[in-house]
Amino acid sequence: xxxxxxxxxxxxxxxxxxxxxxxxxxxxxxxxxxxxxxxxxxxxxxxxxxxxxxxxxxxxxxxxxxxxxxxxxxxxxxxxxxxxxxxxxxxxxxxxxxxxxxxxxxxxxxxxxxxxxxxxxxxxxxxxxxxxxxxxxxxxxxxxxxxxxxxxxxxxxxxxxxxxxxxxxxxxxxxxxxxxxxxxxxxxxxxxxxxxxxxxxxxxxxxxxxxxxxxxxxxxxxxxxxxxxxxxxxxxxxxxxxxxxxxxxxxxxxxxxxxxxxxxxxxxxxxxxxxxxxxxxxxxxxxxxxxxxxxxxxxxxxxxxxxxxxxxxxxxxxxxxxxxxxxxxxxxxxxxxxxxxxxxxxxxxxxxxxxxxxxxxxxxxxxxxxxxxxxxxxxxxxxxxxxxxxxxxx
Amino acid sequence: xxxxxxxxxxxxxxxxxxxxxxxxxxxxxxxxxxxxxxxxxxxxxxxxxxxxxxxxxxxxxxxxxxxxxxxxxxxxx
Numbered sequence: 001x002x003x004x005x006x007x008x009x010x011x012x013x014x015x016x017x018x019x020x021x022x023x024x025x026x027x028x029x030x031x032x033x034x035x036x037x038x039x040x041x042x043x044x045x046x047x048x049x050x051x052x053x054x055x056x057x058x059x060x061x062x063x064x065x066x067x068x069x070x071x072x073x074x075x076x077x078x079x080x081x082x083x084x085x086x087x088x089x090x091x092x093x094x095x096x097x098x099x100x101x102x103x104x105x106x107x108x109x110x111x112x113x114x115x116x117x118x119x120x121x122x123x124x125x126x127x128x129x130x131x132x133x134x135x136x137x138x139x140x141x142x143x144x145x146x147x148x149x150x151x152x153x154x155x156x157x158x159x160x161x162x163x164x165x166x167x168x169x170x171x172x173x174x175x176x177x178x179x180x181x182x183x184x185x186x187x188x189x190x191x192x193x194x195x196x197x198x199x200x201x202x203x204x205x206x207x208x209x210x211x212x213x214x215x216x217x218x219x220x221x222x223x224x225x226x227x228x229x230x231x232x233x234x235x236x237x238x239x240x241x242x243x244x245x246x247x248x249x250x251x252x253x254x255x256x257x258x259x260x261x262x263x264x265x266x267x268x269x270x271x272x273x274x275x276x277x278x279x280x281x282x283x284x285x286x287x288x289x290x291x292x293x294x295x296x297x298x299x300x301x302x303x304x305x306x307x308x309x310x311x312x313x314x315x316x317x318x319x320x321x322x323x324x325x326x327x328x329x330x331x332x333x334x335x336x337x338x339x340x341x342x343x344x345x346x347x348x349x350x351x352x353x354x355x356x357x358x359x360x361x362x363x364x365x366x367x368x369x370x371x372x373x374x375x376x377x378x379x380x381x382x383x384x385x386x387x388x389x390x391x392x393x394x
Numbered sequence: 395x396x397x398x399x400x401x402x403x404x405x406x407x408x409x410x411x412x413x414x415x416x417x418x419x420x421x422x423x424x425x426x427x428x429x430x431x432x433x434x435x436x437x438x439x440x441x442x443x444x445x446x447x448x449x450x451x452x453x454x455x456x457x458x459x460x461x462x463x464x465x466x467x468x469x470x471x
Contacts, residue, residue, distance in 0.1 A: 037410030040431025040442045045410075048442075052414035066462065068411060235409035235441055245464065248409045 006336045006375045010365030011152055011180060011313045011343075013202045013209060017266065018367070021206060024265035028258050035254055037234030047257050054260040055247075057267040058205075061275070062197070063188035064215055071250045072213045072260060076179040076200040077103040078228070079214035082250060083175050083196050084108065084146065086225040090115030093141040095134055097158070098123045098351045099151045102344045104177055108146070117141060123351050126304050127156035135166050144173050149181035149192075153348040153361065154303025155286075155313030157181075164193025173220060179203065179212075183267075184282070184311050186275040195219045206270055206366060207263030210256045222246060229253065270366070278366050285364050285373050286312035292377030293362075298384045302352050302359055312364035315343075315354075318380070320387045323360045326380075330360075334379035338362050403451035404430075405444040405458060406437060406467040416444045416463045423457040425450050436469050 007015050028050060034043035036051050055067040064070065073079040084107045088094065096108060098120050112118045119137045123129045134145065145167050150157050160176055167174040176194040181187065183204030189197050194217065201211025216222065223244070230242045231252035243249050270278070287307035294301050298319040304310050318326060327340035341358040342349050349355035362376055407413045413429055420427040428445045436443075446454040448470065458465055 037441065040429075045414075045429045045442060048410040048414050049417075052411060052418065055411070056418075068415065233409065237441075243408065245408050247411055 004335055006334070006372045008362040008364065008368070008372060008376055009337045009339050010203065010368065011155075011311075011361060011363035012339055014204060014206055014365040014367075016367055017208070017262075018206050018269040020265040020269055021208065021262045025208065025258050025262040028261035032257075032261075035234075036257055038232075038254075050257055050261050050264070051255060054264040054267075057264045057271075058199070058213070058215075061187075061205075061267050061271055062182070062199075062215065063190055068246045069216045069218075070213055071216060071247050072211070072255060074210055074256065075202075075212040076177065076198050077212075079198040079212055080104055080146075080175075080177060081107050082214055082228040083198065083225075084111060085228055086250075087144060087173065087175075088116050091117075091141060092143045093117040093119065093139055095119045095121065095137045095142060095145045097121050097129050097134075097147050099127050099129065099153070099156065099158070099348045100146075100148055100345065101152050101177065101179065101348075102346070103179070104146055104148070105347055120347070123156075125351065125353055126302075127151050127154050127348065127352060128304065129158050129163075131159050131162040131166060134163055138166065138170050138172065142170065142172055144175060146175040146177070148177040148179070150184070150311045150313070151303070151345075151348055152180050152313065153343050153345050153359070154315050154352065155180070155310035155363075156303055157185075157309055157311070161191075161193055167195070168193070180311055180313065183270055183275070185279055189215060189217065201259065201263040201266065204270075204366070205263060206266030208259045208266075211259040211263045214250070216246070222249065225250075227252065273366065282312040282364055282366070282368070283307045285368060285370060286310070286314060288370065289314050289362060289364070289373045289376065292373065293380060296377070296381050296384045298388060299380060302354060312368070313361065314363070315352075315359040315361045316380070317354060317357075317359050318384055318387065320390075321383060323358050326360045326383060329383055330376075330379055334375065334382075336362075336376050336379050338376075401448040401471045402445045403448050403454070404433075404436065404469040405446070405454065405465050406432060406469065407441070407443060408464050408466050410441055412464050413442045413444060415461070416458055416465075419457055419461040419463055420444065420446065420454055423453070425454050425457060427454065437467075
Protein backbone atom coordinates (compact mmCIF):
# COMPACT_ATOMS: atom_id res chain seq x y z
CA UNK A 1 0.00 0.00 0.00
CA UNK A 2 1.41 3.45 -0.87
CA UNK A 3 2.30 5.61 2.12
CA UNK A 4 -0.02 8.38 3.27
CA UNK A 5 0.69 11.56 1.32
CA UNK A 6 2.48 14.26 3.26
CA UNK A 7 1.63 17.22 1.07
CA UNK A 8 4.33 19.87 1.24
CA UNK A 9 3.79 21.58 -2.10
CA UNK A 10 1.50 24.37 -0.94
CA UNK A 11 3.55 27.01 -2.75
CA UNK A 12 2.44 25.34 -6.00
CA UNK A 13 -1.16 25.05 -4.86
CA UNK A 14 -2.63 24.56 -1.43
CA UNK A 15 -4.07 21.18 -0.54
CA UNK A 16 -6.19 19.90 1.01
CA UNK A 17 -8.72 22.67 0.69
CA UNK A 18 -10.96 23.57 3.62
CA UNK A 19 -14.22 21.56 3.22
CA UNK A 20 -16.45 24.64 2.62
CA UNK A 21 -14.59 25.29 -0.66
CA UNK A 22 -15.77 22.15 -2.45
CA UNK A 23 -19.21 22.50 -0.85
CA UNK A 24 -19.63 26.03 -2.25
CA UNK A 25 -18.54 24.91 -5.71
CA UNK A 26 -20.94 21.98 -5.67
CA UNK A 27 -23.76 24.23 -4.46
CA UNK A 28 -23.12 26.62 -7.33
CA UNK A 29 -23.08 23.84 -9.92
CA UNK A 30 -26.16 22.14 -8.49
CA UNK A 31 -28.31 25.15 -7.68
CA UNK A 32 -27.18 28.14 -9.76
CA UNK A 33 -24.97 27.27 -12.69
CA UNK A 34 -25.89 30.28 -14.83
CA UNK A 35 -23.79 32.95 -16.56
CA UNK A 36 -23.50 36.20 -14.55
CA UNK A 37 -24.37 39.49 -16.19
CA UNK A 38 -25.56 37.93 -19.43
CA UNK A 39 -29.26 37.51 -18.69
CA UNK A 40 -31.88 38.99 -16.43
CA UNK A 41 -33.28 35.78 -14.99
CA UNK A 42 -32.93 34.80 -11.37
CA UNK A 43 -30.17 32.26 -11.87
CA UNK A 44 -28.02 34.72 -13.83
CA UNK A 45 -28.60 37.33 -11.13
CA UNK A 46 -27.66 34.81 -8.45
CA UNK A 47 -24.49 33.97 -10.37
CA UNK A 48 -23.64 37.70 -10.43
CA UNK A 49 -24.17 37.76 -6.66
CA UNK A 50 -21.71 34.87 -6.29
CA UNK A 51 -19.09 36.84 -8.26
CA UNK A 52 -19.74 40.02 -6.29
CA UNK A 53 -19.52 38.22 -2.95
CA UNK A 54 -16.14 36.83 -3.99
CA UNK A 55 -15.08 40.37 -4.89
CA UNK A 56 -16.26 41.63 -1.51
CA UNK A 57 -14.51 38.79 0.32
CA UNK A 58 -11.14 39.46 -1.33
CA UNK A 59 -11.51 43.23 -0.90
CA UNK A 60 -12.48 42.80 2.76
CA UNK A 61 -9.53 40.54 3.52
CA UNK A 62 -7.07 43.01 2.00
CA UNK A 63 -8.52 46.29 3.25
CA UNK A 64 -9.72 47.43 -0.17
CA UNK A 65 -12.64 49.84 0.20
CA UNK A 66 -14.21 49.33 -3.24
CA UNK A 67 -14.78 45.70 -4.32
CA UNK A 68 -15.05 46.88 -7.95
CA UNK A 69 -11.30 47.41 -7.89
CA UNK A 70 -10.83 43.65 -7.57
CA UNK A 71 -10.42 42.36 -11.14
CA UNK A 72 -10.78 38.62 -11.48
CA UNK A 73 -8.40 36.78 -13.78
CA UNK A 74 -7.61 33.13 -14.47
CA UNK A 75 -4.52 33.21 -12.26
CA UNK A 76 -1.70 35.44 -11.03
CA UNK A 77 0.21 35.12 -14.31
CA UNK A 78 -2.79 36.44 -16.21
CA UNK A 79 -3.09 39.34 -13.74
CA UNK A 80 0.63 40.19 -13.99
CA UNK A 81 0.45 40.18 -17.79
CA UNK A 82 -2.61 42.44 -17.62
CA UNK A 83 -0.80 44.93 -15.40
CA UNK A 84 2.54 44.88 -17.22
CA UNK A 85 1.19 44.88 -20.77
CA UNK A 86 -1.56 47.30 -19.82
CA UNK A 87 0.67 49.89 -18.22
CA UNK A 88 3.99 49.89 -20.00
CA UNK A 89 4.82 51.77 -23.20
CA UNK A 90 8.02 51.75 -25.29
CA UNK A 91 10.60 54.17 -23.93
CA UNK A 92 9.57 53.64 -20.32
CA UNK A 93 11.85 52.10 -17.71
CA UNK A 94 10.96 49.42 -15.15
CA UNK A 95 12.80 48.26 -12.04
CA UNK A 96 12.46 44.73 -10.74
CA UNK A 97 14.40 42.26 -8.58
CA UNK A 98 16.45 39.13 -9.10
CA UNK A 99 14.01 37.05 -7.04
CA UNK A 100 11.09 37.18 -9.44
CA UNK A 101 9.06 34.33 -10.85
CA UNK A 102 8.94 33.86 -14.61
CA UNK A 103 5.38 35.20 -14.54
CA UNK A 104 7.08 38.57 -14.03
CA UNK A 105 10.35 38.00 -15.87
CA UNK A 106 8.95 36.55 -19.09
CA UNK A 107 6.49 39.38 -19.77
CA UNK A 108 9.20 41.89 -18.85
CA UNK A 109 11.75 40.29 -21.17
CA UNK A 110 9.19 40.29 -24.00
CA UNK A 111 8.40 43.95 -23.30
CA UNK A 112 12.12 44.70 -23.22
CA UNK A 113 12.33 43.38 -26.78
CA UNK A 114 9.53 45.81 -27.66
CA UNK A 115 11.35 48.88 -26.35
CA UNK A 116 10.88 48.90 -22.56
CA UNK A 117 14.09 49.44 -20.57
CA UNK A 118 14.57 47.06 -17.64
CA UNK A 119 16.81 47.11 -14.57
CA UNK A 120 17.01 43.97 -12.44
CA UNK A 121 18.27 44.64 -8.91
CA UNK A 122 20.54 41.86 -7.65
CA UNK A 123 19.44 40.46 -4.29
CA UNK A 124 21.80 38.84 -1.78
CA UNK A 125 22.50 35.07 -1.89
CA UNK A 126 19.82 34.76 0.83
CA UNK A 127 17.34 36.45 -1.51
CA UNK A 128 17.25 39.72 0.44
CA UNK A 129 16.61 42.99 -1.41
CA UNK A 130 18.39 46.22 -0.49
CA UNK A 131 15.94 49.12 -0.97
CA UNK A 132 18.82 51.53 -1.53
CA UNK A 133 19.72 49.70 -4.73
CA UNK A 134 16.16 50.17 -5.98
CA UNK A 135 16.30 53.87 -5.19
CA UNK A 136 19.58 54.23 -7.07
CA UNK A 137 18.15 52.47 -10.14
CA UNK A 138 15.29 54.94 -10.59
CA UNK A 139 15.78 57.30 -13.51
CA UNK A 140 13.79 59.90 -15.42
CA UNK A 141 12.02 57.34 -17.65
CA UNK A 142 11.11 55.01 -14.78
CA UNK A 143 7.37 54.54 -14.40
CA UNK A 144 7.01 51.26 -12.56
CA UNK A 145 8.61 49.06 -9.92
CA UNK A 146 7.47 45.45 -10.00
CA UNK A 147 8.41 42.98 -7.30
CA UNK A 148 7.30 39.91 -5.47
CA UNK A 149 6.20 40.26 -1.87
CA UNK A 150 7.70 36.87 -1.02
CA UNK A 151 9.95 34.58 -3.00
CA UNK A 152 8.31 31.46 -4.36
CA UNK A 153 11.63 29.61 -3.97
CA UNK A 154 12.78 30.43 -0.43
CA UNK A 155 9.88 32.50 0.90
CA UNK A 156 12.01 35.58 1.61
CA UNK A 157 9.83 38.54 2.59
CA UNK A 158 10.70 41.60 0.55
CA UNK A 159 10.76 45.17 1.92
CA UNK A 160 7.61 46.24 0.08
CA UNK A 161 6.76 49.14 2.39
CA UNK A 162 10.19 50.69 1.94
CA UNK A 163 9.96 50.27 -1.81
CA UNK A 164 6.48 51.80 -1.76
CA UNK A 165 7.95 54.91 -0.11
CA UNK A 166 10.54 55.12 -2.88
CA UNK A 167 7.80 54.71 -5.50
CA UNK A 168 5.71 57.48 -3.92
CA UNK A 169 8.69 59.80 -3.61
CA UNK A 170 9.45 59.42 -7.33
CA UNK A 171 5.81 59.35 -8.47
CA UNK A 172 6.11 55.78 -9.73
CA UNK A 173 3.61 52.96 -9.56
CA UNK A 174 4.38 49.85 -7.52
CA UNK A 175 3.11 46.50 -8.79
CA UNK A 176 3.36 43.73 -6.19
CA UNK A 177 3.23 40.05 -7.07
CA UNK A 178 1.40 38.55 -4.11
CA UNK A 179 1.04 35.06 -5.56
CA UNK A 180 2.70 33.53 -2.49
CA UNK A 181 1.89 36.12 0.14
CA UNK A 182 -1.78 37.04 -0.25
CA UNK A 183 -3.56 34.90 2.31
CA UNK A 184 -0.31 33.80 3.93
CA UNK A 185 0.31 37.17 5.57
CA UNK A 186 -2.07 39.67 7.11
CA UNK A 187 -2.16 42.34 4.38
CA UNK A 188 -3.78 45.74 4.15
CA UNK A 189 -3.18 46.98 0.63
CA UNK A 190 -3.10 50.64 1.69
CA UNK A 191 -0.66 50.02 4.52
CA UNK A 192 1.46 47.94 2.17
CA UNK A 193 1.61 50.84 -0.27
CA UNK A 194 1.07 48.75 -3.39
CA UNK A 195 -0.65 50.48 -6.29
CA UNK A 196 -1.43 47.19 -7.98
CA UNK A 197 -1.57 43.91 -6.10
CA UNK A 198 -1.71 40.55 -7.84
CA UNK A 199 -3.13 37.53 -6.07
CA UNK A 200 -3.88 33.94 -6.87
CA UNK A 201 -6.89 32.17 -5.46
CA UNK A 202 -5.55 28.65 -5.27
CA UNK A 203 -2.59 29.03 -2.92
CA UNK A 204 -2.84 30.69 0.49
CA UNK A 205 -6.39 31.92 -0.17
CA UNK A 206 -7.39 28.23 -0.18
CA UNK A 207 -9.58 28.49 -3.28
CA UNK A 208 -9.53 26.35 -6.42
CA UNK A 209 -7.20 26.65 -9.40
CA UNK A 210 -8.36 28.95 -12.18
CA UNK A 211 -8.92 31.89 -9.85
CA UNK A 212 -6.80 34.95 -9.21
CA UNK A 213 -6.77 38.61 -9.95
CA UNK A 214 -5.46 42.12 -9.91
CA UNK A 215 -6.41 44.79 -7.39
CA UNK A 216 -6.15 48.26 -8.86
CA UNK A 217 -5.30 50.94 -6.33
CA UNK A 218 -6.63 54.47 -6.40
CA UNK A 219 -3.38 56.01 -7.68
CA UNK A 220 -3.79 54.09 -10.94
CA UNK A 221 -5.53 55.96 -13.74
CA UNK A 222 -7.60 53.20 -15.35
CA UNK A 223 -7.75 55.20 -18.58
CA UNK A 224 -4.00 54.49 -18.89
CA UNK A 225 -4.33 50.77 -18.16
CA UNK A 226 -5.17 48.85 -21.33
CA UNK A 227 -7.11 45.59 -21.09
CA UNK A 228 -5.30 42.41 -22.05
CA UNK A 229 -8.40 41.12 -23.80
CA UNK A 230 -11.49 42.75 -25.21
CA UNK A 231 -14.85 41.12 -25.73
CA UNK A 232 -18.24 40.43 -24.26
CA UNK A 233 -18.90 41.71 -20.76
CA UNK A 234 -22.69 41.66 -20.62
CA UNK A 235 -22.61 45.46 -20.36
CA UNK A 236 -22.81 48.20 -23.04
CA UNK A 237 -23.93 45.49 -25.43
CA UNK A 238 -25.03 47.97 -28.09
CA UNK A 239 -21.44 49.16 -28.46
CA UNK A 240 -18.57 47.49 -30.26
CA UNK A 241 -16.15 49.36 -28.00
CA UNK A 242 -14.82 47.95 -24.74
CA UNK A 243 -16.44 49.44 -21.60
CA UNK A 244 -14.21 51.95 -19.83
CA UNK A 245 -15.37 51.27 -16.27
CA UNK A 246 -14.37 48.84 -13.54
CA UNK A 247 -14.45 45.92 -13.44
CA UNK A 248 -15.84 45.28 -16.93
CA UNK A 249 -12.98 46.96 -18.79
CA UNK A 250 -10.72 44.12 -17.71
CA UNK A 251 -13.12 41.16 -17.42
CA UNK A 252 -14.16 40.08 -20.90
CA UNK A 253 -15.55 36.62 -21.43
CA UNK A 254 -17.49 34.30 -19.19
CA UNK A 255 -15.97 34.16 -15.75
CA UNK A 256 -14.97 31.11 -13.71
CA UNK A 257 -17.98 31.49 -11.44
CA UNK A 258 -17.76 28.02 -9.94
CA UNK A 259 -14.15 28.77 -9.06
CA UNK A 260 -15.08 32.12 -7.56
CA UNK A 261 -17.74 30.42 -5.43
CA UNK A 262 -14.95 28.24 -4.05
CA UNK A 263 -12.64 31.22 -3.67
CA UNK A 264 -15.21 33.13 -1.63
CA UNK A 265 -15.55 30.12 0.69
CA UNK A 266 -11.77 29.82 0.98
CA UNK A 267 -11.36 33.49 1.86
CA UNK A 268 -14.14 33.32 4.46
CA UNK A 269 -12.56 30.22 5.98
CA UNK A 270 -9.23 32.03 6.13
CA UNK A 271 -10.81 35.09 7.71
CA UNK A 272 -12.49 32.91 10.34
CA UNK A 273 -9.16 31.31 11.26
CA UNK A 274 -7.56 34.75 11.40
CA UNK A 275 -4.63 35.59 9.11
CA UNK A 276 -2.47 36.57 12.12
CA UNK A 277 -3.12 33.25 13.89
CA UNK A 278 -2.43 31.25 10.73
CA UNK A 279 0.76 33.19 10.05
CA UNK A 280 1.94 32.57 13.61
CA UNK A 281 1.21 28.84 13.38
CA UNK A 282 2.88 28.48 9.98
CA UNK A 283 5.89 30.45 11.18
CA UNK A 284 6.31 28.06 14.10
CA UNK A 285 6.10 25.05 11.81
CA UNK A 286 8.52 26.63 9.33
CA UNK A 287 11.00 27.24 12.15
CA UNK A 288 10.79 23.53 13.06
CA UNK A 289 11.31 22.55 9.44
CA UNK A 290 14.29 24.88 8.97
CA UNK A 291 15.86 23.70 12.22
CA UNK A 292 15.21 20.03 11.51
CA UNK A 293 16.63 20.16 7.99
CA UNK A 294 19.55 22.29 9.13
CA UNK A 295 20.65 19.62 11.60
CA UNK A 296 21.01 16.98 8.87
CA UNK A 297 24.58 16.50 7.75
CA UNK A 298 24.97 17.39 4.07
CA UNK A 299 21.80 19.49 3.88
CA UNK A 300 22.05 23.17 3.10
CA UNK A 301 18.90 25.18 3.70
CA UNK A 302 18.76 28.13 1.30
CA UNK A 303 17.44 31.61 1.98
CA UNK A 304 17.32 33.49 5.27
CA UNK A 305 16.88 30.36 7.46
CA UNK A 306 14.80 32.65 9.67
CA UNK A 307 11.09 31.82 9.79
CA UNK A 308 10.22 35.36 10.86
CA UNK A 309 11.75 36.74 7.66
CA UNK A 310 10.14 34.32 5.23
CA UNK A 311 6.98 32.45 4.38
CA UNK A 312 6.83 28.72 5.25
CA UNK A 313 8.56 27.93 1.95
CA UNK A 314 11.82 26.12 2.61
CA UNK A 315 14.27 25.05 -0.08
CA UNK A 316 17.35 22.93 0.44
CA UNK A 317 20.06 21.04 -1.37
CA UNK A 318 21.77 17.83 -0.27
CA UNK A 319 25.39 17.18 -1.11
CA UNK A 320 25.76 14.16 -3.35
CA UNK A 321 22.13 13.76 -4.35
CA UNK A 322 20.41 15.51 -7.23
CA UNK A 323 17.22 17.44 -6.30
CA UNK A 324 15.22 15.54 -8.93
CA UNK A 325 16.21 12.22 -7.36
CA UNK A 326 15.44 13.54 -3.88
CA UNK A 327 11.97 14.56 -5.04
CA UNK A 328 11.32 11.18 -6.64
CA UNK A 329 12.47 9.25 -3.58
CA UNK A 330 10.62 11.50 -1.14
CA UNK A 331 7.46 10.73 -3.09
CA UNK A 332 7.97 7.03 -3.78
CA UNK A 333 9.56 5.93 -0.50
CA UNK A 334 8.05 8.33 2.02
CA UNK A 335 4.90 9.78 0.42
CA UNK A 336 6.26 13.32 0.76
CA UNK A 337 5.09 15.61 -2.05
CA UNK A 338 7.75 18.26 -2.70
CA UNK A 339 8.67 20.38 -5.69
CA UNK A 340 12.15 20.18 -7.13
CA UNK A 341 14.08 22.01 -9.82
CA UNK A 342 13.98 25.69 -10.67
CA UNK A 343 10.42 26.50 -9.58
CA UNK A 344 9.81 28.65 -12.69
CA UNK A 345 12.29 31.10 -11.26
CA UNK A 346 15.72 30.68 -12.86
CA UNK A 347 16.79 34.17 -11.84
CA UNK A 348 16.06 33.43 -8.16
CA UNK A 349 18.15 30.26 -8.36
CA UNK A 350 20.96 32.22 -9.99
CA UNK A 351 20.77 34.62 -7.04
CA UNK A 352 20.73 31.82 -4.49
CA UNK A 353 23.58 29.94 -6.19
CA UNK A 354 21.46 26.90 -7.01
CA UNK A 355 21.23 27.30 -10.79
CA UNK A 356 21.00 25.16 -12.93
CA UNK A 357 20.42 22.11 -10.72
CA UNK A 358 17.84 23.80 -8.55
CA UNK A 359 16.71 22.76 -5.10
CA UNK A 360 14.08 20.79 -3.23
CA UNK A 361 11.23 22.95 -1.99
CA UNK A 362 9.00 22.02 0.94
CA UNK A 363 6.12 24.44 1.43
CA UNK A 364 3.58 24.46 4.23
CA UNK A 365 -0.02 25.58 4.13
CA UNK A 366 -2.86 26.43 6.45
CA UNK A 367 -3.68 22.77 7.04
CA UNK A 368 -0.11 21.50 7.40
CA UNK A 369 0.73 19.85 10.72
CA UNK A 370 3.71 19.20 12.95
CA UNK A 371 3.48 15.56 11.86
CA UNK A 372 3.98 16.66 8.24
CA UNK A 373 7.12 18.56 9.23
CA UNK A 374 8.48 15.67 11.30
CA UNK A 375 7.79 13.22 8.48
CA UNK A 376 9.66 15.38 5.95
CA UNK A 377 12.65 15.87 8.26
CA UNK A 378 12.84 12.13 8.97
CA UNK A 379 12.63 11.32 5.26
CA UNK A 380 15.33 13.79 4.25
CA UNK A 381 17.46 12.53 7.14
CA UNK A 382 17.17 8.95 5.87
CA UNK A 383 18.11 9.99 2.33
CA UNK A 384 21.09 11.97 3.63
CA UNK A 385 22.25 9.03 5.73
CA UNK A 386 22.04 6.60 2.79
CA UNK A 387 23.85 9.08 0.55
CA UNK A 388 26.65 9.43 3.12
CA UNK A 389 26.95 5.67 3.42
CA UNK A 390 27.39 5.46 -0.33
CA UNK A 391 30.06 8.12 -0.04
CA UNK A 392 28.05 10.95 -1.61
CA UNK A 393 27.49 13.46 1.16
CA UNK A 394 30.31 15.52 2.62
CA UNK B 395 -61.32 49.69 -0.80
CA UNK B 396 -58.77 48.53 -3.31
CA UNK B 397 -55.08 49.35 -2.93
CA UNK B 398 -53.42 50.85 -5.98
CA UNK B 399 -50.49 48.92 -7.43
CA UNK B 400 -47.16 50.33 -6.25
CA UNK B 401 -45.20 52.45 -8.66
CA UNK B 402 -41.49 51.91 -9.05
CA UNK B 403 -38.37 53.84 -9.83
CA UNK B 404 -35.73 52.10 -11.87
CA UNK B 405 -32.04 52.76 -11.36
CA UNK B 406 -30.06 51.88 -14.45
CA UNK B 407 -26.48 50.72 -13.85
CA UNK B 408 -23.53 50.07 -16.18
CA UNK B 409 -23.28 46.34 -15.50
CA UNK B 410 -24.44 43.39 -13.43
CA UNK B 411 -21.57 44.02 -10.99
CA UNK B 412 -22.90 47.50 -10.30
CA UNK B 413 -26.42 46.12 -9.95
CA UNK B 414 -25.30 43.62 -7.33
CA UNK B 415 -23.27 46.25 -5.51
CA UNK B 416 -26.35 48.50 -5.54
CA UNK B 417 -28.54 45.69 -4.26
CA UNK B 418 -26.08 45.03 -1.46
CA UNK B 419 -26.07 48.75 -0.50
CA UNK B 420 -29.87 48.99 -0.50
CA UNK B 421 -30.30 45.82 1.55
CA UNK B 422 -27.88 47.21 4.13
CA UNK B 423 -29.86 50.46 4.14
CA UNK B 424 -33.10 48.55 4.75
CA UNK B 425 -34.61 49.57 1.41
CA UNK B 426 -36.48 46.76 -0.39
CA UNK B 427 -35.36 46.37 -3.99
CA UNK B 428 -35.44 43.92 -6.87
CA UNK B 429 -33.12 43.27 -9.76
CA UNK B 430 -35.04 43.05 -13.03
CA UNK B 431 -34.08 42.94 -16.71
CA UNK B 432 -33.88 46.44 -18.16
CA UNK B 433 -37.19 47.05 -20.02
CA UNK B 434 -36.54 47.33 -23.74
CA UNK B 435 -38.63 50.50 -23.84
CA UNK B 436 -35.99 52.17 -21.71
CA UNK B 437 -32.74 50.80 -23.02
CA UNK B 438 -31.38 48.32 -25.52
CA UNK B 439 -28.91 47.03 -22.91
CA UNK B 440 -29.22 43.34 -22.09
CA UNK B 441 -28.46 43.77 -18.40
CA UNK B 442 -30.41 44.26 -15.21
CA UNK B 443 -31.45 47.31 -13.26
CA UNK B 444 -32.50 48.07 -9.69
CA UNK B 445 -36.20 48.54 -8.97
CA UNK B 446 -37.37 50.28 -5.80
CA UNK B 447 -40.76 51.53 -4.74
CA UNK B 448 -41.24 55.09 -5.87
CA UNK B 449 -41.84 56.31 -2.33
CA UNK B 450 -38.39 55.06 -1.39
CA UNK B 451 -36.74 56.27 -4.58
CA UNK B 452 -35.02 59.35 -3.15
CA UNK B 453 -33.75 57.48 -0.10
CA UNK B 454 -32.43 54.76 -2.38
CA UNK B 455 -30.71 57.34 -4.58
CA UNK B 456 -28.96 58.85 -1.59
CA UNK B 457 -27.82 55.45 -0.34
CA UNK B 458 -26.50 54.48 -3.77
CA UNK B 459 -24.68 57.78 -4.22
CA UNK B 460 -23.25 57.55 -0.72
CA UNK B 461 -21.72 54.19 -1.55
CA UNK B 462 -20.34 55.35 -4.91
CA UNK B 463 -22.58 53.02 -6.90
CA UNK B 464 -22.37 54.14 -10.51
CA UNK B 465 -25.84 55.00 -11.81
CA UNK B 466 -26.25 55.50 -15.54
CA UNK B 467 -29.83 56.72 -15.37
CA UNK B 468 -33.14 56.67 -13.53
CA UNK B 469 -36.62 56.02 -14.81
CA UNK B 470 -39.86 56.92 -13.07
CA UNK B 471 -43.27 55.72 -14.29
